Amino acid sequence: MTFAARLHHHRGALRFAPFVVIGLAMLAERLPLAQRHPVLALALLLWLAADSLLLACVATTESRRPGAGQIVARLAGACAIVTLAAPPPLQAVLRATPVVLAAMGLVVLAHLALAASRAVRGWHDSQGVARWERVAGQFLPLPLVRFARLELTVLHMALLRWGGPADVPPGARAFAYHRHLTPMAATLLALSAIEVAVYHVFLGHWSRWAAVAMFVLSDLGLVYLVGLVKSFRFRPILLDSDGLRVRAGFLIDVAVPIDRIERVTMAVDGAEIRDPATLNAALLAWPNVVVHLNAPLPHGPAWRRRMCLRVAFRLDDPEPLVRLLRWRLNQP
Template identity: 25%
Template sequence: MRRLVRGLGWAVLPGELVLVCCLAAGVRVPAVVLHAVEVLAVVALLLGAVLYRRARRRGLAARAALYEVVPEPAVRLIGHELGLLASLVRWVRRGRHGVRAGVEGFGHARDQAPLMYGFAFVCVVETVGMSWLLRDVPVVHEVFLVLDVYTVLFVLGLHAAAVTRPHLLDGRVLRLRQGCHVDLAVPLDTVASVRYEPVFTHPRADGELDLVVGGQTSLTLELSSPVTAVGLLGRRREVRVVRCHADEPRALLAALTRARTAPSPAPGTPA
């Protein structure tokens, strides 16, 4: 059934896209074709719901059960887009994700702000220019306008995600984040050493993860045991060296040093 559901999905999604384009362009679509695509979409949704329910009954977590129905890369991409939109709302409200009592937040978006604002400005200029050039072609004008406006929101969302999702130091765990697509939990017990180390070139290497901001990292963590880093599309790899950046790297280094050297509570004593 899993192959059937995914096969229907790959067939229905392009069909829906073609129908939307045809209707937007004023092309008449035969009623039989329109109804057939809609019926296939409903069947795919119902079968997907059945498959998801079976996976949950087998004891799978909600996210793992969803991966049974929809490929993990697709789920992660959709989640990333929704996360960017949520970050825009959180940015307007001046909120920070995950920061609460007992959890320290360390921003890391300051050094990329000029680049992101400049990129957003270029996208706005391009939107205005394309809107003027295509003003006499209504359908194409509307399509490009939607795409251009979404591009501006996407760029602003990338920066908003960086601003509203700082690194977190939560007890004995450091969460290093980059936008909506990286959230790496590093237990402090696995940190062999941490040092302030500005780095501006980052060649790819096995077992290393570079969370670059504005072309640089400022802290290097060497781990005694590897942690699993998950990429945007779900690719997993083990890393022993993590480089990250913070607006105030020395403050983060000091907080990590305090947390790593703090005495552990005695057995049977509340933390």
């Protein structure tokens, strides 16, 4: 494996490495030696935060030459982390050193100015939810923005969407898979509600604060579960001019280009489904459609990405999709 391939393989871990370094530095800043020399400890923490963020930026950039905006953004992130998360003695030293505080403020202001200029351009180049995500991604880390968007989407679907059509873009055809999941999902919701009530009653006799904490966590879990169950209907599997988009609520969303599809079949082989090279998108049921690929398709986050040679899923009525795919592939 070449150096570039190894770097691409470990790129996900490199994105998390700065937070590990900064977390260890935060723990070291609480040692007695750091408390006796707070000025030196503050300088060391600021250097470690900036250095780790910049090195991760260089390692994860395709050209290994980050732009000025990326460098300023990492420096501003280091300043924000040190200002908000440093131990109280170091924050006192920071407040007592206006020159350092002013320099850190200028770095943050430079980042905001550059991000605002890029956000104005991004506002005109995109539309809808992608516009807001692109604009927010200029000021905050993009993974954090995507996580917040997903959280808001789940909460919106769980609490506010109770009817209406599914999310089907223009030019795409939808294929439902939620009908076979409805009885099992309703049973799971009922059991979860009973479990929450039992936990609340028993913990209430032992500790009031534990009961309140469990009540908040369990209610939040129920809201997420409701959003997940409703997403099965609102996010069907799609077929459009570009290819097949296999979805399973919020859990799975993978696009399969039409030129990657070798053949599609309803003959399901158990050994193929259990093969690690098969992405099984059928939830709580056995798949009834298997799409075979002519080239590996990457799936999953960067830290546990795997290559798939088959995509299996279950539809309520699989024959229309199979006929359309075979017609698109010119297969009998």
